[in-house]
Amino acid sequence: MVRCSTLGISWLKTASEASSGGLPERRAGVRIPQNTLPSGADSGGSSASPKRNSVRMRNARPRTRQYVGGALLALLVSAGGSEGAAMPRPSHRRTTRQELRPATGVRPASAFTVEMAPKVLRLEGARAEQGLIVTAVYPDGTRRDVSSAARYRVVDPTRASIAREGVRWLVRPRRNGDTHLEVSVPPMPAIRVRLVVRGSGEPAPISFRGEVVPALTKAGCNQGTCHGTPTGKGGFRLSLQGYAPDADYAALVREGSGRRVNRADPGRSLLLLKPLVAVPHAGGRRLAPDMPEYRVLSQWIAEGAAEDPADTPTLVKLEVLPGRETLSLPGARRQIAAIAHFSDGTRQDITRVAKLTSSDDDLVTVTREGRVEGRQRGDAAILVRYQHLLEAYPVTLLRDVPGFRWDSPRAENYVDRHVYARLRLFQIPASALCTDTEFVRRAYLDLLGRIPSADEVRAFFAGAAGPGARARLVETLLSRPEFPDFWALKWADVLRIQDETLRDPNAKAYHGWVRDSLATNKPLDQFARELLTASGGSSSNPPVNYFRTLQEPQEFAEATAQLFMGVRMTCARCHNHPFERWTQDEYYQFAAFFSQVQRRGAGRRRDAGEETIGLNEGAEVTHLRTGKIMQPRLPGAGFPAIRSGDDRRVALADWLVQPANPFFARAMANRIWSHLLGRGIVEPVDDFRESNPPVNGPLLAALARDLADHGFDQRHLIRTIMASRTYQLSSRAMPLNRDDETYFSHALVRAMSAEQLADSLSQFAGVPDTFAGYPKGTRAAQLAGTRARTPFLKTFGRPDRNLNCECEREKEPTLFQALTLLTGRQLQSKLRADDGRVAALAASGRAGEVVLEELYLSALARKPSTRERQGLLDHLTRATDRRAALEDIAWALLNSKEFLFRR
């Protein structure tokens, strides 16, 4: 249950921490002093060759460790002299001395306090070790990692030893008992932390699950491209990232004709020979004899290659020390320590055993020993995977940007306040407000899915521009019938409303239900509940079609998680999710909510695709690997009370749509945000996970809260977002925000979708498309299913609706799109149509300038510039065929990026 209670929601914690001022406030333009670190502050350099012989080192040390007075030590360090504490000197010392030299503006000596993590050092077991994390904390909240440079002394050295390995300081047990560790960072006085040694005299055999499998993970043996692939490699198969240690044990010890593990002659075990490439290994060299993973494997074999005893304490929690931090570039470094908590209450530092990865190597890297180094501004996470658990250590990296100035743009609402906070933190300026022309085109495309007509543009400008005009336009557009059409399309995509699986009349009925829900502004919680708990006939109760697009409980669960929780659970069907906390058990427990769903054909009407969704109470979901029947369990909320006869889905819906649910409101708010801003706060919108943190957690939390507080009224949220200055920022980038596509410093330029483009082209040309099976005048955005798809819509990325994923809609431009617009017969025939706009304008006898303006307003919502007017009038007057010349001009407008993109 401990696992469950922290599942997938730690980003919430970080979000609220950040919003409550947990992050050090960083005022714009105020440079945080980089050089006020205490003398001997961390020098980094993870590439240093560590002196590993800790045993010799321990023995070589004086029994009573000398604590050298701060001032003297500082002097010694800065002079590059040798230290009295007989510390191993990493070879990179010289290269980093520069950083240690006192610079101008050094703070007074009293300017920081020393913090130690963990607060109590526990060494439990003969082979226990504990890495030391020491932080200098300045009054302004700035924190510097001084773990490597701090001075340590075990008060009673018969209890424990201390040694430096690479850049890490480690304490190890000697004899059971209690003592203290003294930590000092000159010139500050030393602090003491309690040091507890237990079990030092007891045997400590290598643990299969706790060490061997993690070693295979750390060495990469069981990754997806190697032996972790479902078919294995070279006849040797391991579970992906070690999610099934029992199967791995069998593979290692029982399979492979016993050659993988040779207890009689451990050195001849294939498990050791292969990764050393002592025998040919397609996977290349993975280990060296001096690597800890190698030592674990060889020691384990030497000890008899045993599985863990049944009473071995199990892992219940992972913790990463220290807490969340903001690191400043350049030189952003931090040593972390991963602590495993076991069911018997013991703890182990497993930094060296756990697999450590960065969510984004461009931003931050991490070494095998837990040395974190920042590279670029941004948010990332260090992921710690150990046994079946995964914990994320969030890292925010800042850099001073020369020339950055915050112009304090007006904040229209909370959206702006959160966006600005992020921009100021990262020192990214916000672009200017977009023009009215840009706004009107943007608002029509975003809300109605088409460009405004020339008349609509003129109406907007005629209706007294000025403050409030934009808000009034949004209000008008929200009440137009095209709004539910266009926004129903977004749901129809991800709900997989397609004719092939649903059949007539279901696709139309289902689409109609979605559209009506939007037209009546049905609250999103009610919308979700009606879908998830739908029962009855497919035409009488259209939301039951939710269960007709898919086959089995696992698929219902995956779809529900992806659509309404923003979680991609699919990976966990076959193995523990490789990037996320979801385990295979949790996957099947979630799927168990849908086990009772039963599809039945409804007698004679079956031909028409009529089906009924009902409940089969006895049906259960079994775990893929264990074959066990799984009971429904809510992610992070345990087993709900479900009586026999209850519809399990109701319990799920009850939990899901609560305002306080950690998934639902956020997932919904994120989708709405992404529809309007072109990028989710979590992106992809359905991929919330530790390794993919929101780019603005407080903003997402605030939007979710606002949505829930207003009864899940999505129009309210749309209105709020569109009223923000953030939404209304220009797409025109500035030198200091050009590279930002993440923090909403300017509007993202994005291509029109297939339907937006088709409907806008039709509207411009005055020639509607015709879609088989739909009345004349139907727009592409109104199509219910997928049967009437045209090659044009397909080319521009309309999905076939085979996935519950926004990603199925192609957003990347293609060569065929360019060819379609350049030479395609469809556009050509629209431009040439005798009853079209171009023909009418050519025949109107109106002056060239007037015609030009009409074309421009219709296509681009603006008037031609003087330069354009001159050039185009020139083309018009030189032409012998006026209509053809106008076709050419219209063609140029429609092929321009300004037309094709929403900016």
Added chain:
Amino acid sequence: MISIRGRSARLCDGVSRRDFLRVGAVGTMGLGLPQLLQAEAIAAQTARSTGKGSAREKSCILLFLMGGQSQLDMWDMKPDAPEMIRGEFKPISTRVPGIQICEHMPLLAQRTHKFAIIRSMAHWVKNHGPAGYYALSGMAPKRDIVAFGLNADDYPAFGSVASLLKPSTRPVPSYVQLSPSLVGDGGLQMPGLHGGFLGARYDPLKVMNDPNQDDFQVEELSLPEGVAHGRLSARRSLLKLVEDEFPLLAESKRVARMDQFYQRAFNLVTSPDARRAFDLQKEPLKLRERYGRNVYAQQLLLARRLVEAGVRLVTLVWGGPINAPDDYWDTHQGNFPKQRDKLIPTFDRCYSALLDDLEDRGLLDDTLVIAMGEFGRTPRVGQITANGGTDSTGRDHWPFCYSITLAGGGIRGGQVIGKSDETTATVTERPVSPEDLTATLYHALGISHHAEVRDQLNRPLPVVRGGEPVLELWGSPA
């Protein structure tokens, strides 16, 4: 073993810089440069360590023979088997001692030194759709059913992966499919030919017109009626006039990508390269006759032109909708006359012509040619495995043991790989799975069969799951 240093050295040398430009030029943004480099580095490493294959740029012509050629009637004849198995045709000796093929392939019999025969292809899928998916993508289908259409989360076609990892360097599409408008069974599109989870931008350029017709042209590459080249260039100047008004749009990466495609599209439409590649009128009549004046032969000739112009992969589908069969390899009825009178002679002629033509132009070493179906045909005439319509004159689907041929791309001709039992019911030596074959194709193109691609959920997936290249194809004569 590639050291880190070795890999980063690749980053700095000319090869990878060209790769980078190539990536930029075609906008294969789905793949990061590191991935691309990794794929190349691993492929180069495999080539180095095995001394087989080559890191030189390769192309591929994949002749997909829908329905599958009968192994017993063409490549793996069993003259000593009972009549209902060995069938009506007789084997003949060929240029390579010890290799016998069907008497109705006299031209290929003179060229057995140019191609290799794999007689031990095997899988378990008996329906066209899923078997075609398996054969063309290397991914085993989840179900073996007739109504097996394509899906957005399908494994990508070999050609789609190739156009992602090894895009064309010249202004032509990377992956072209020459086929009838609908390829597939039961009215559904045949999966395994499209971009699958890589997305539509990795779909092939489909050319569905008959190149044997005199008015053959590719619509996408030709100008619409009434828009001559002069008018297009006038339009292009007008477009420039409008676009110059907002140069800021060039600042957006997305717009820049679209612009790149516009430039390529203009080039394709206006530059002679692409049009010339598709212009069969440029071929001497004599050569066109040598291939044969029919749709498949002329498509094969077109494939050669395309490869010559820099297209990476041309997939030619010999077949159409299965439920409207005409003259292709799904011989449920009239197996012997259909093959004897039409299929085999047509194939014999055009396939030989292609091998000669590629060799004459010095293209054979860099062009892998593969002719294969999704399966073979039943050992026993009239045996029913999948289609109840099979009568006593037909052979039904048989995936458990069948033959395919490969040529060019540096592989050694004149060899037979694998063995079947006395009726070709099962493989007795060196089974080759669709996974192995797909790995072989990737290897031939210099793409590591361990390379990873990402699906829509950004899951890293191997380009082929579990196959190993058939490296003997490149081996020296035994």
